Amino acid sequence: MPGTILIVEDELAIADSIAYALRTDGFTPVHVALGQQALELLRSDAAPALIVLDVGLPDMNGFEVCRSLRQFSNVPVIFLTARSDEIDRIVGLEIGADDYVTKPFSPRELVARIRVVLRRLAPAPVPAPAPARFELRALEARIIYCGHTLDLTRYEYLLLKTLLEHPGHVLSRAQLMDRVWADAPDTLDRTVDAHVKSLRAKLRLIDPATDPIHTHRGMGYSLLRA
Numbered sequence: 001m002p003g004t005i006l007i008v009e010d011e012l013a014i015a016d017s018i019a020y021a022l023r024t025d026g027f028t029p030v031h032v033a034l035g036q037q038a039l040e041l042l043r044s045d046a047a048p049a050l051i052v053l054d055v056g057l058p059d060m061n062g063f064e065v066c067r068s069l070r071q072f073s074n075v076p077v078i079f080l081t082a083r084s085d086e087i088d089r090i091v092g093l094e095i096g097a098d099d100y101v102t103k104p105f106s107p108r109e110l111v112a113r114i115r116v117v118l119r120r121l122a123p124a125p126v127p128a129p130a131p132a133r134f135e136l137r138a139l140e141a142r143i144i145y146c147g148h149t150l151d152l153t154r155y156e157y158l159l160l161k162t163l164l165e166h167p168g169h170v171l172s173r174a175q176l177m178d179r180v181w182a183d184a185p186d187t188l189d190r191t192v193d194a195h196v197k198s199l200r201a202k203l204r205l206i207d208p209a210t211d212p213i214h215t216h217r218g219m220g221y222s223l224l225r226a
Contacts, residue, residue, distance in 0.1 A: 004048040005114065007031045008038040008065065009080065010058050014103075018052060021107035027114075034058060035065035047075045050114055053097075055081040063095060070096045076117050078110070133212065136164050148206050155180060156202075159195050163213065163223035172220035196221060 005022050009015040010033045019029035030048065032038050035057045042051075051069075055062035066077055076098040083102070093100065098117045101110055135144040143150050143160055152160065158180045163171065171179075173189040181187045200213055214222045 004028045004030055006038060006041070006048040006051045008035060008051060008057065008062070009033065009054040010056075011054075014054075014080075017107045018110060021111045022114075025111045025115075027111070035060040035062065038065060039068055042069060042073060042075070047073055049118060050076045050078065050098075052078050052080060052110070052114070055079055055083075063091060066095050066097060076121055078113060078117065080105070133207075133210075134164055136161060145203060146206050150202055150206075152199075152202070155191075155195055156199055159192070160199055160223075163221065166222075167224055168222055170216050170220050170222045175220065192221075 003026065005027050007015050007018050007022075007029055009018070009031070012033075015031045015033075019031060022029040027049075030041075032041060036059050038051070038053070042048075053062045053065060057065070062079055062081075066079075069075070069077070077096065078099040078101060079097050080101055080103060098121070099113050101113065133146055137144065138161070141157060143152065143157065143164070150157075150160075159176065162176060162179050173192045176192050177187065177189055181191065196213055196215075200211060203210075203212065212223055214224075216222060
């Protein structure tokens with residue numbers, strides 16, 4: 001029952017004011033007046049998002065309700081009480097309450113406290129893995145960037161392939177010359193810079209905001225795959 005708040009309160013006027021504030025804030029309130037009714041409902045139905053539980057109920061006090069509830073459910077509980085004694089707050093928290101509100105109270109403040117408890121107890125979202133920006137298809141001699149096949153010359157392809165095969169590693173011009181231009185020993189090392197420049201231009205046509213090729217002054221170049 002996502003978004004459902006169970007109100008266990010025997011004073012109808014208080015229950016109505018809480019229910020109105022909850023509905024105004026997008027929750028679905030369900031009201032019962034007795035602790036036994038609450039326990040029966042919780043055993044037979046899907047758990048609400050949270051329980052607002054009055055301590056002074058006619059049939060059993062709220063502490064007893066919470067003790068019984070904790071035997072089969074971890075649903076969050078906010079106690080309502082007419083007393084502000086510290087010992088009551090300590091007992092309530094020790095038996096499994098998540099918050100404690102003393103009467104009289106503002107229904108809007110209670111709803112704010114409900115949201116705080118629900119946010120605190122909500123599981124942290126698991127971030128989705130970032131999609132790979134590059135996909136190397138060596139058997140096809142192709143590289144895909146952000147879903148687009150790059151139109152590369154032979155040496156642009158070999159240069160980017162070499163960087164992709166060593167993600168995050170800084171490769172010097174000499175290393176790149178040995179691996180990419182091995183069949184062209186007379187090529188100048190500035191050729192590496194020219195090909196990096198042309199590669200960057202082609203990558204920016206697809207994603208103008210990102211430059212995945214990093215220049216390390218006096219050292220060489222590196223590339224992050226993701």
